[in-house]
Amino acid sequence: MSESGQGPQTGNLPTETTSFVGREAELRAVAAAVSDARLVTLTGVGGVGKTRLARRAGAGLRDRFPDGVWLVELAQLHEPALMPLALYEALRLADQSTRPAIEVVADWLADKKLLLILDCCEHLAADCADFVRTLLAAAPGVHVLATSRRPLAAAGEQAIVVPPLPVAALGPGPSDAALLFTERAGVPGEYGSAVAEICAHLEGIPLAIELAAARLPEMDLDTLRQRLHDRYEALDSPSPGRWTGESDPRHQTLRTAIGWSHELCTAQERLLWARLSVFADGFEQEAAELVCSGGPLGSGQIGGLLSALVDKSLLRSTRTRRGPRYSMLDTVREYGEEWLRNLGEEQRLLERHRDYYRWLARTGGREWAGPDQVAWYERCTAEHANLRAALECCLADPDPRDSLEMAGSLWFFWFCCGFQREGRHYVNRALAKSPGPGPEPERFWALWTLGVVAFTQGDLETTGRQVDLCNPLADRLGDPAAVDAARYLEGTWLTLSGRSAQALGLVARAAGSPGCGGGSPAVKLLLLATVTFAHLRLGDFDRAAAAAGTLREECERHGEQWMRSFAFYLLAGAALGNGDPASAVRHARDGLAIKWRLHDILGAALSIDILTSAMDDPEQTARLLGIADVLWRSVGGAQLGNLDLVAARRACERRVRDAIGDLAYDAAFRMGLEADINEGIAYALATPEGGTPS
Numbered sequence: 117m118s119e120s121g122q123g124p125q126t127g128n129l130p131t132e133t134t135s136f137v138g139r140e141a142e143l144r145a146v147a148a149a150v151s152d153a154r155l156v157t158l159t160g161v162g163g164v165g166k167t168r169l170a171r172r173a174g175a176g177l178r179d180r181f182p183d184g185v186w187l188v189e190l191a192q193l194h195e196p197a198l199m200p201l202a203l204y205e206a207l208r209l210a211d212q213s214t215r216p217a218i219e220v221v222a223d224w225l226a227d228k229k230l231l232l233i234l235d236c237c238e239h240l241a242a243d244c245a246d247f248v249r250t251l252l253a254a255a256p257g258v259h260v261l262a263t264s265r266r267p268l269a270a271a272g273e274q275a276i277v278v279p280p281l282p283v284a285a286l287g288p289g290p291s292d293a294a295l296l297f298t299e300r301a302g303v304p305g306e307y308g309s310a311v312a313e314i315c316a317h318l319e320g321i322p323l324a325i326e327l328a329a330a331r332l333p334e335m336d337l338d339t340l341r342q343r344l345h346d347r348y349e350a351l352d353s354p355s356p357g358r359w360t361g362e363s364d365p366r367h368q369t370l371r372t373a374i375g376w377s378h379e380l381c382t383a384q385e386r387l388l389w390a391r392l393s394v395f396a397d398g399f400e401q402e403a404a405e406l407v408c409s410g411g412p413l414g415s416g417q418i419g420g421l422l423s424a425l426v427d428k429s430l431l432r433s434t435r436t437r438r439g440p441r442y443s444m445l446d447t448v449r450e451y452g453e454e455w456l457r458n459l460g461e462e463q464r465l466l467e468r469h470r471d472y473y474r475w476l477a478r479t480g481g482r483e484w485a486g487p488d489q490v491a492w493y494e495r496c497t498a499e500h501a502n503l504r505a506a507l508e509c510c511l512a513d514p515d516p517r518d519s520l521e522m523a524g525s526l527w528f529f530w531f532c533c534g535f536q537r538e539g540r541h542y543v544n545r546a547l548a549k550s551p552g553p554g555p556e557p558e559r560f561w562a563l564w565t566l567g568v569v570a571f572t573q574g575d576l577e578t579t580g581r582q583v584d585l586c587n588p589l590a591d592r593l594g595d596p597a598a599v600d601a602a603r604y605l606e607g608t609w610l611t612l613s614g615r616s617a618q619a620l621g622l623v624a625r626a627a628g629s630p631g632c633g634g635g636s637p638a639v640k641l642l643l644l645a646t647v648t649f650a651h652l653r654l655g656d657f658d659r660a661a662a663a664a665g666t667l668r669e670e671c672e673r674h675g676e677q678w679m680r681s682f683a684f685y686l687l688a689g690a691a692l693g694n695g696d697p698a699s700a701v702r703h704a705r706d707g708l709a710i711k712w713r714l715h716d717i718l719g720a721a722l723s724i725d726i727l728t729s730a731m732d733d734p735e736q737t738a739r740l741l742g743i744a745d746v747l748w749r750s751v752g753g754a755q756l757g758n759l760d761l762v763a764a765r766r767a768c769e770r771r772v773r774d775a776i777g778d779l780a781y782d783a784a785f786r787m788g789l790e791a792d793i794n795e796g797i798a799y800a801l802a803t804p805e806g807g808t809p810s
């Protein structure tokens with residue numbers, strides 16, 4: 117899933133925010149290599165520009181890959197099992213089956229012609245080689261462009277060493293290295309000799325050049341040149357740490373350049389740099405203040421210090437709706453990590469990072485069913501890598517309490533935001549740490565979370581086991597929210613198992629009680645949804661419509677959107693059952709608009725399916741069926757294998773084929789199937805009741 121809402125056809129390369137300098141020969145070499153080999157690896161020292169070159173090369177190769185060019189960032193993954201999930205996230209898939217992740221990814225890629233850019237593979241090189249071998253064997257139209265400080269050593273790999281930028285001009289005008297320096301620093305051309313000397317000292321390494329250029333506001337060009345000269349004259353042997361694994365001597369040049377930037381920072385800037393290295397990915401100022409303050413760093417000083425590190429090119433800043441978000445290049449982070457270890461603060465900062473993201477998970481779970489739901493979705497997806505890192509830190513602790521609590525607190529992220537596979541992965545690991553009686557409230561919510569994730573994957577057997585575990589545990593806890601949550605889980609399981617009358621008897625009384633939900637708005641809304649769903653499955657469409665109306669009103673009272681969109685889906689089903697297709701179309705479109713805003717691919721697919729059942733224009737319906745198929749292929753299985761949904765889909769197709777014939781149906785269906793998914797959703801949302809989209 118992605119914040120952009122783009123579908124599975126367009127690619128996900130980020131927009132370049134600074135100029136791209138030189139590399140014409142390297143770009144031609146990469147293009148030729150990708151034509152000759154299905155695995156091409158760009159290698160070279162840290163800071164030499166492998167990632168930037170891969171992204172620019174991928175953008176230039178888009179025409180060769182009709183299914184897109186997709187960037188998969190691996191730098192923050194430290195567990196090989198998460199690689200397929202990172203690919204899911206990058207490709208914006210929403211598979212909710214229980215098949216092995218690598219198998220589902222390989223199947224989805226099997227008929228695609230696309231380019232995967234696997235960025236920063238060196239720490240998982242052997243696992244990446246196995247991963248790529250599996251993907252390429254299953255998907256003959258897929259090519260991989262990897263970046264790594266060393267080759268992956270995979271069969272058929274073609275490695276290209278990315279050199280530094282030339283420091284000597286090859287013709288009229290400045291060298292590429294000098295051009296990069298002048299563009300980043302804004303230095304006029306008449307300073308060419310001084311710039312050339314600086315770039316020669318820095319051996320043309322782009323990151324080193326950018327760090328040096330960032331120093332010009334505080335010193336003139338001649339001072340910068342002289343200080344660099346003095347610094348490199350005093351160059352000594354590498355110090356111990358992660359840096360010594362680099363065989364290329366240029367890495368010591370980069371280390372020296374970063375070390376010089378470090379020396380020129382104030383003591384407080386250096387300390388913050390080290391402490392910020394605990395963040396697995398980007399971070400906000402609030403997180404930096406709460407994780408990194410203490411001792412000589414007051415929380416009120418953090419904002420100014422972040423700005424100073426941005427000015428020195430040691431941090432990068434992007435604007436978001438929540439304000440600036442900061443990030444650090446891997447090589448800069450590694451330097452900070454080494455200093456943090458030397459300061460003896462690493463474990464303490466990791467624990468503070470863990471505790472901040474545990475708080476974020478708890479708060480998000482508590483506030484999910486409220487007016488800030490979209491903001492919570494965006495915040496948690498932005499913090500995904502940090503949430504993973506905090507979970508890993510919790511799992512490393514012998515005490516299972518923190519891992520159970522955090523995995524359960526993130527129920528909304530796993531269940532509602534499309535991360536069912538990853539949620540199941542972490543909840544199972546947390547529960548494995550506490551196989552018997554243990555911290556009961558935390559254990560209950562972890563078991564419950566596993567149950568709701570399992571039924572979204574069609575795994576009713578696992579859900580049934582969690583029902584058997586949750587019911588007695590909720591009774592022992594005596595927590596009304598836990599008791600009602602257990603009823604919701606059992607009621608949904610019974611309904612999906614074909615026992616809707618039994619489910620209704622269980623949940624209707626709880627949903628109608630004054631204390632419904634035990635003080636948890638989310639649990640209350642979930643119970644109301646189960647009542648509605650059970651009525652719908654029983655064919656009692658009037659009661660289903662009334663219950664769905666109550667659900668929608670409660671959602672609007674709380675400012676909740678995700679369940680409100682489901683209320684519209686249920687209203688559409690009830691209207692369809694009552695022979696009112698115009699209302700069904702209106703409700704389905706209202707639900708789809710919310711589903712797409714929350715990037716709920718499964719919900720969007722369900723909404724379009726019910727929309728097609730209500731439409732009376734056959735060509736329009738065929739096109740919508742094609743659009744829905746794009747979404748279902750992302751989800752991993754047509755209609756999740758649900759017999760009622762599959763039957764409705766087939767009946768709709770037969771109706772349309774009978775109305776317009778196979779040739780017209782296939783042409784309209786193909787239009788939907790081949791459309792950009794954003795255009796397809798816009799088409800579905802513009803569909804009036806029985807008319808033609810504008």
